[in-house]
Amino acid sequence: MPAPFLVLTDFTAPADDALRYAAALAQPLGAALVLLHIRRESLLDPDAFMGKIRHLTEGEVAAALAERTRELAVPVTVEMTADSIASAVADAVKRHRPSLLILGKPDTQTTPDELVSSTTLTLLRATRTPLLVIPAGSPMAVPPQRVSIAADGHSFSLKPQTEAIRDLLGQLQPTLTVVHVVEPEDRDDCTAARQAVLQSGLTTEVPQVATHGVRHLRIYQGILQGAAETHADLLLVVARRRSFLGQLFNRSITSQVILHGRLPLLVLPALE
Template identity: 80%
Template sequence: MLAPFLVLTDFTAAADNALRYAAALAQPLGASLVLLHIRRESLLDRDAFTGKIQHLTEGEVATALEERTRNLPMPVVVESTADGIASAVEDAVRRHQPSMLFLGKPDTGNTPDELVSTTSLTLLRATRTPLLVVPSESSAVVPPQRITIAADHMAFTLKPQTEPIRDLLGQLKPTVTVVHVVEPEDRDDCTAAREAVAQSGLTAQVAQVGTHGVRSLRVFQGILQGAAETHADLLVVVARRRSFLGQLFNRSVTSQVVLHGHLPVLLLPAMG
């Protein structure tokens, strides 16, 4: 049995979609849920300037949480906090040791990249825990039947917190494909990329791993193209340490995939 899934909610449509996804994935795996509501009411909150913050009473928060959990078929722990997102999630991770975090991504199609909240960066920094970002418009199959893993030819070592993902792949037994993106003039052989994934142990419980090469000038576009061409239900991206600790996260391949993708994206923190 997997450790609980930790789902963040602010009662938006995007968060509700992430909760639905987490519940649909948890049920066949026998996992429970922890639903964490973070009350963002500080005038210093970046959303305070856009009018998006919901100022709810404790009673309204309790009602909203009850409405979202009353029909779920698995055990659910409900929590609410007024702490900042990083400290709140870090504390919840310490206490519940979840196998994954779930975060809903609102539609950011009309928002400049540099203005999009880097919540995923904050969570990777704070917890080093696998993070599944679910776009608000996603209607992907759950549990996923086709999983695409984006990888380059460089070896990587996954954080110990990613161990449950190997078990998840073993239980779900999806079709798994490694996508490797190269420059248009290069040879799109995926052997080294598949070996890098295998050596990380991520696919240790997967019987067969396919490959799919993509030629593209922009890596993130190639990754999204590869996910579409392999008919992926879930895209897995290895977030190297320089991506989620760097100051230029919004320019990284990882962030571009999250910002512009329409599939659920599972970010796995790596050591290198």
């Protein structure tokens, strides 16, 4: 049986969207879900930093979990904990070994970048597991038919935890496009970027990989532009070790794509 998807919920609308996306993605793959609610903390919720979180009783939490799982067409294991986000997610990953960690992201345009980035950084640090972020209001094309992969032309190796993503792409057989962004005065040739993706083994199970070059002054905006121009319904980015462990995460391209992207975003942690 395929590894399950670990879905985080705080009972907000974006979290509910993420749960629906996870169930729709899991069904054709034969995967189960683990739905985790972390009490007393909110995921990517600006109210968490302003003392406005509503504290639910155990009965209210149980009722909310039951309401959200009652009509799902895939097997679901429900858990709740009062640990910190990092500890709770790390423990769940250790016990269930999920192929994906999935969460919803509210509209953060009015939220300081540092708050959103720090939460994402915490999850990547705690799990090193592929992270699927579902922004509020993003299109719900599930399973995805067109996937864009952002690549910079530098070689990368993926962690063993990402092998399930290669298999997932093989099962779904989406249209894959490598998006490569350069500054306006440079050549937007994608040969090196495509070769880096192929050598990583990520696309081994997909026979055709197209390319799309974009010229833009800001790399993250170019990536988002390329995803739009290729009509992607899922954007995949590779987070290098320095991006999610370093102190400059808030300035990284991966972080900016997470902050400002409107598409479902799959973040894969690299070895280096």
